[in-house]
Amino acid sequence: MAGEDSAGDSKAGSRDPDALLARAGASGNPDQDQHFLVDDRVLDRIPTYATEAKMDLTHVLEIGAGNGALTDRLLAVADRVTAIERDPDLAAFLRDEFADAIEAGRLTIIEGDALEVDLPDYTASISNLPYGASSEILFRLLPAEKPLLAMVQAEFADRMAADPGTDEYGRLSVTAGHYADVEVVEPVPPEAFSPPPAVESALVRALARDPDYTVPDEDFFLGFVKAVFTQRRKTVRNGIRNTAHISGLDDPDAVVAAADEELLSKRAGDLSPAEFAELASLAYDVELDSDG
Numbered sequence: 001m002a003g004e005d006s007a008g009d010s011k012a013g014s015r016d017p018d019a020l021l022a023r024a025g026a027s028g029n030p031d032q033d034q035h036f037l038v039d040d041r042v043l044d045r046i047p048t049y050a051t052e053a054k055m056d057l058t059h060v061l062e063i064g065a066g067n068g069a070l071t072d073r074l075l076a077v078a079d080r081v082t083a084i085e086r087d088p089d090l091a092a093f094l095r096d097e098f099a100d101a102i103e104a105g106r107l108t109i110i111e112g113d114a115l116e117v118d119l120p121d122y123t124a125s126i127s128n129l130p131y132g133a134s135s136e137i138l139f140r141l142l143p144a145e146k147p148l149l150a151m152v153q154a155e156f157a158d159r160m161a162a163d164p165g166t167d168e169y170g171r172l173s174v175t176a177g178h179y180a181d182v183e184v185v186e187p188v189p190p191e192a193f194s195p196p197p198a199v200e201s202a203l204v205r206a207l208a209r210d211p212d213y214t215v216p217d218e219d220f221f222l223g224f225v226k227a228v229f230t231q232r233r234k235t236v237r238n239g240i241r242n243t244a245h246i247s248g249l250d251d252p253d254a255v256v257a258a259a260d261e262e263l264l265s266k267r268a269g270d271l272s273p274a275e276f277a278e279l280a281s282l283a284y285d286v287e288l289d290s291d292g
């Protein structure tokens with residue numbers, strides 16, 4: 001094809017994703033969350049979502065590098081990239097395919113599970129995540145408060161970015177929103193991947209910032225949100241009372257007695273993050289008083 005060399009790579013600089021797949025000899029195992037991006041237009045746009053948000057691309061972390069199609073695009077905009085890949089065959093391929101960048105100190109391949117390996121001191125993370133572990137990986141990354149761009153399942157992306165009062169709003173929205181402003185930047189269809197996943201996908205961008213409320217203790221706040229959302233259709237009053245085994249509250253009735261009636265009569269799905277914080281702070285104080 002015009003503009004391509006004998007290996008099928010674009011002369012403009014980027015490696016062709018189909019040629020990478022052929023060289024890697026990997027057809028992609030959905031049971032290992034292996035769905036490789038093969039749509040050049042999507043691959044080209046991913047770095048632009050990072051640069052337009054002025055992400056610091058000094059050291060980019062990529063989780064699940066696969067055959068390196070995205071790694072290649074990231075190396076074009078970042079000073080350095082650290083790529084984590086669990087599959088030993090793909091990790092070996094990446095070390096070979098990107099030997100020059102590794103030699104130049106611009107790329108580090110970490111072979112291992114992104115949930116277990118030590119993470120480097122990165123400045124931004126950009127990944128096409130393994131969907132089976134999206135939630136665990138994101139909640140490893142978000143507390144680091146670094147800008148993040150990630151391909152996830154579309155329904156998951158909508159829940160991350162949802163506003164109170166919508167069907168999608170839930171624990172994931174409050175928890176992700178605690179760390180960052182989250183926005184869905186592009187829906188991505190299954191055909192952009194090989195093999196295509198069974199679900200629609202979307203790119204989400206999360207830009208870290210402090211929340212517009214304070215919480216006395218982050219773990220207590222997140223645990224409180226988790227507990228109350230297990231009863232999302234009940235009033236917050238009943239939610240607090242029925243979920244002490246999850247929130248760990250010693251005296252949920254004392255929390256209800258101290259809380260504002262207007263908040264207690266709402267449903268969890270209608271409570272803003274700031275209102276959750278108000279209730280969690282009160283619950284924390286009530287717990288301290290009963291302990292003391």
Ligand SMILES: C[S@@+](CC[C@H](N)C(=O)[O-])C[C@H]1O[C@@H](n2cnc3c(N)ncnc32)[C@H](O)[C@@H]1O
Nearest residue numbers: 035036037064065066085086087113114128130
């Ligand atoms: C959706 S594919 C993305 C591949 C490539 N980045 C791309 O965009 O085409 C996810 C990759 O993550 C790898 N993977 C799955 N679970 C992982 C984990 N827990 N830690 C690190 N890598 C993982 C898979 O082997 C696969 O290569």
